[in-house]
Amino acid sequence: MQEATIIVPVYNAENYLGQCFESLRRQSIQNFQVLLINDGSTDTSQERIDAFVAENPSRYHAIVKPNGGYGSSIKTGIRNCETPYFMILDPDDTLKETAVEKLCRMADVSGADLVIGARIDQYSYSKRPVYDCCYQSERTTLQKDTVYNRNTEQFRNLFMVDPRSQAKLYKRSCAEGIRFASKISYADHMLFWLTLLRASKVIYTDEPLAVYRKRRLEREEDIAAQLKGEIFSYRMILSQSQHISNIPELFYWRLFSVYLDIMSRLDDLHVSMERKLQLVDDLDVFRQELAPFAAKIREGSRQAGVPFQERVRYEVMLSKAGERMMALKKKKIK
Numbered sequence: 001m002q003e004a005t006i007i008v009p010v011y012n013a014e015n016y017l018g019q020c021f022e023s024l025r026r027q028s029i030q031n032f033q034v035l036l037i038n039d040g041s042t043d044t045s046q047e048r049i050d051a052f053v054a055e056n057p058s059r060y061h062a063i064v065k066p067n068g069g070y071g072s073s074i075k076t077g078i079r080n081c082e083t084p085y086f087m088i089l090d091p092d093d094t095l096k097e098t099a100v101e102k103l104c105r106m107a108d109v110s111g112a113d114l115v116i117g118a119r120i121d122q123y124s125y126s127k128r129p130v131y132d133c134c135y136q137s138e139r140t141t142l143q144k145d146t147v148y149n150r151n152t153e154q155f156r157n158l159f160m161v162d163p164r165s166q167a168k169l170y171k172r173s174c175a176e177g178i179r180f181a182s183k184i185s186y187a188d189h190m191l192f193w194l195t196l197l198r199a200s201k202v203i204y205t206d207e208p209l210a211v212y213r214k215r216r217l218e219r220e221e222d223i224a225a226q227l228k229g230e231i232f233s234y235r236m237i238l239s240q241s242q243h244i245s246n247i248p249e250l251f252y253w254r255l256f257s258v259y260l261d262i263m264s265r266l267d268d269l270h271v272s273m274e275r276k277l278q279l280v281d282d283l284d285v286f287r288q289e290l291a292p293f294a295a296k297i298r299e300g301s302r303q304a305g306v307p308f309q310e311r312v313r314y315e316v317m318l319s320k321a322g323e324r325m326m327a328l329k330k331k332k333i334k
Helices: 017-025 045-055 070-080 099-110 153-160 187-198 220-241 249-266 273-303 308-319 323-333
Strands: 004-010 032-039 060-065 085-088 114-123 130-132 146-149 168-171 201-214
Touching: 004 017, 004 070, 004 099, 017 045, 032 045, 032 070, 045 060, 060 070, 070 085, 070 187, 085 099, 099 114, 099 168, 099 201, 130 201, 146 153, 153 201, 153 249, 168 187, 187 220, 187 249, 220 249, 220 273, 249 273, 273 308
Parallel strands: 004 032, 004 085, 032 060, 114 201
Antiparallel strands: 085 168, 114 130, 114 168, 146 201
């Protein structure tokens, strides 16, 4: 019986698919399916996918769809997944040889809804790989091979995890029904946060199970588009979370941290004034949606070890009617 499905969202990834496919071939177990979702690629990606599928058509499957973005590919993959668990493998990333075996074994032993592993970061500007535990180690410590049960104090430590896709195994039933945005990135963030909020059991390993290829965006317009997508995706995360009960305060703190990070990046963004002000407006809408949770954000920041004065400042920022955003607008207009 197949235990897991690996969903590979592909868009114009011809230069990376060789390494990605090779890492799938080398897995220490083979009781998994692979869904290769071609999101309207215009390069030779489909030719490479067809050749890979031909090697083992009972395990590897191709789905061709019109271009709809990263989120639509993940949605398509989940909809076509028939196994109890699935994971996302971006086409420019690779898996360690024992990744599927380790993640599936941990899920089987623990009955977890979500399995989280560490990874190796490979930066585009450096040949030196870097170990990444995949959580904010300066704020908490996750115990390896330990089950975290919901509604316990330890469970909230999981809200310090990096939400990106690498080295995570999801129970399909916990992810069904998530609404993913089309034509926008950060669907892996949506998948992680909303699954974590629904999960009853989570288990973590500090063993690096994936290699994440980290690339820099060079064009300022691309960075602006990424920021716009990030704001929209996190607004969707906040909206969908409201149907879930017993949400830890640290969740709201993490969402507010995204708000702060985007605000700081806007200062260094070199695009047209009109484009910048659109982003400022989008970010202020996100601020307004976060404002009702100001007290929870303050408590979450306390749990994260943020100094008292800074916690108070955060609550003031959220409760006042966009004063920080207005100041930012005036700064841009000058």
